Amino acid sequence: MIRYQSVHKNFGAGPTRVEVLRGFDLEIPAGQMCSIMGPSGSGKSTILHLAAGLVSPDSGSIFVGGRDIAKLDEDELTTLRRRDVAVVFQVFNLLPFLSAYDNVALPLRLDNVERNEERRRVEEALELVGISHRRNHKPAQMSGGESQRIAIARALVISPSIVLADEPTGNLDSAASRQIIDLLRDLNETLGVTMMVVTHDPVWAACCDRIVRLGEGVTEDDISLDCEARAV
């Protein structure tokens, strides 16, 4: 569950001040896959960063898994980032000198997970995203779609309850984009992970359960796609 309650967020001060969120409200129930759309600069990434605890609001509250993240101390916030909430970006943010395997293992090493446990979880994550055969490749030796799979495996390896994806298909062609969205959808359905996916493309947005459109710092439109399978 993710809940934003009257969230205000500005950046900068004086003449360079930007008002990004102006009383933003949103509740995403556990297990939902929700897409966020909106013009460039409307605050989509900011919304994800708020839920990941990477940015804090000027006022209002954000609840993640029922807990107000403003009330967490530094240790609890670190735990939240290392174990509960994973982020996938448009740029894959893989370390170029590490193999696919080591990139995926990284969050577990930061969390001092024991080696056998690490191997089991990395193998499982690589398997889930269908990329086990690339485990020894470096990022430069992989396609965009493969790199994004590695990045998703790295997100999943911590067994998060929430995955935040910021334009995960932004650097991919349409066939690779479809595979990535299908993968996220499968993971949402099989693992029950709550997801927020920022996208500019209505086709990928429509693969989710719900579309929230941002405008003027608030929710401009909230479309439920809970339509049961009818004819096209």
Added chain:
Amino acid sequence: MKPGNVQFAVLGLIASKPEGIHGYALKGECEAISDAFWSLNYGKLYRILDLLESSGELDVADQIQQGRPNRKVYRITERGRRTLDDWLLSPLTGEAQPLRDELVLKLLFLGAGQVNKVCELIKQQRGIYLTRLARISRRRRRLAKAGVDMKASELVLDGAEMRVRADISWLDHVERALIKGHFGSYPSKQK
């Protein structure tokens, strides 16, 4: 274009000429705005004008011409304006092709005070399209999961998806232009 919409196009064009307009000039105006997307011969145009006159939407006056037969000049009545306003703000037809024509017409005759309401219509329409995309995507996944060889049905779904995507981009485009205030030629009563 749906037959009903032609009537409103004619009414809108007459409304944009407070001084009145005669049939010949009106046909020229129809052609100018339609970019040949609908064809309107004189017979059809005069039938529409008669209909609008008898229902009280139009006033007709004879204009005296030297050495030539008199001609009829059409003006919109209060009632006609109300009819036009009601139509401008009524929901758009869900089907893609009528929608495009209908929205273009509504934009042509839109008063400055009505922009927000039309943005509301665009939003509703976008919701309809996104729901359609969601159905396409679910159908695609069901077929893939069923493991059937789906080459042909996939192509059909690709086509449906491309069309809806184009319709959504156009709606976004119209919305951006509306927000910038590029529309509103019809002299509205609010002035």
